[in-house]
Amino acid sequence: MNLSSSFSQAGSLVRVNAFIRSVYNWMAIGLGLTALTAFYVATTPALLQFIFGNQLVLFGMIIGELGMVFYLSARVQKMSASTATALFVFYSILNGATLASIFIIYTASSIASTFIACALTFGACSIYGMVTKRDLTSMGGFLMMGLMGIIIASLVNMFFRSPGVSMVISYVGVLVFVGLTAYDTQKLKQMALTQPADASGAMVRKGAIMGALSLYLDFINLFIMLLHIFGVSRD
Template sequence: MEYSPIGNAMSLVKVNTFIRSVYNWMFVGLALTAFTAFYVASSETLLQVIFGNKIIFYGMIFGELGMVFYLSARVHKMSAFSATALFVTYSILNGATLSSIFMIYNISSIASTFLVCALTFAACSVYGMVTKKDLTSLGGFMMMGLIGIIIASLLNVFIKSTAMNMIISYVGVLVFVGLTAYDTQKLKEMAITQPVDASGAMVRKGAIMGALTLYLDFINLFLMLLHIFGGSRD
């Protein structure tokens, strides 16, 4: 096959543009979540409404799960505007439920853990982007680990074991570190296979899905680290 520097350059621009869009949307989601969490935590009324009523709290949790599954399953059939609106709404709703961390951990430990998480995430993401090694097998192994974490967490709701909770957190850090590298590598494949679309709708929807995936990796990694290093307010 004849080497085409122009074709390679165009492919590189396409990949970089797509990946930049993914990270921009991920940062938007994280910013909305952080702002909402802090705002809700600063309002006694909102805290009482959300956490004082189990129906509302669990309704929000199941609503978030529903949004993730719906967006993942229907993103190709919905408009770019709908996909974006759903992602933004999810980020805000998740911020409201995550405001509980301000009632459990002190501000300094939340800030320091966030910094550690950001640096760890960045390192894993860079590795996933530059490595020549195929991380598909790693991704499959990490997904099995994620399923194990979910099952163990559900069991621990009834067992209420502090030791198991810590084990889940340590394993969770390893799992989401691996998933971050794997999901970042997948972004390059997504960028290359994005269909040509003059309106940019398909690219936008692909970027939203990529942003949601990395957003979930970041949030879960942060929560796992917070369980390990977070200092109690008491």
């Protein structure tokens, strides 16, 4: 191996590490904003009443969240890095407001213990996705089918309200989001490796924001599924 090749590989490794670090930093910021917002709303009766006392407001916020995810995913290449960042931050706050209900439904100790379990599980899966030599691409289609199945089953169960079906959805959801965490992490590693050396700062920032959004969604959904299984109700 010649000297120029060694320098090239070293430079590539530095770029990959910087990109991955940026992704996890933004994911952590998003999770922090979500947690703080959820706690603030849960301890503010007026906001609780405004959001959860009116179904139109709650469903409007949920639809807004979905719209922001789809819009950011589809248009990120055509928007500025600052706009993409602002949308991610706003989405994290909005999601925190709708997740405030967990502080009403579950005990604080079960939320904390479930969060720790989720963080450890997420970390292990993410590390696996980063270091494994196995190509996880083939898992992507299967996992997306599982995700669609969860969404459809959850929508149907909104009308039947079956605790048994809800529990099955939660167990399947844990498996799906564990797989998606490893899959999305490997995708991010590949994205970092294939980024051109002369990529602009804005392009790198937008890539990091989209990566953070993917891992953020994996973490939040895994946490919710685990909370449905292990959470202790206040009732």
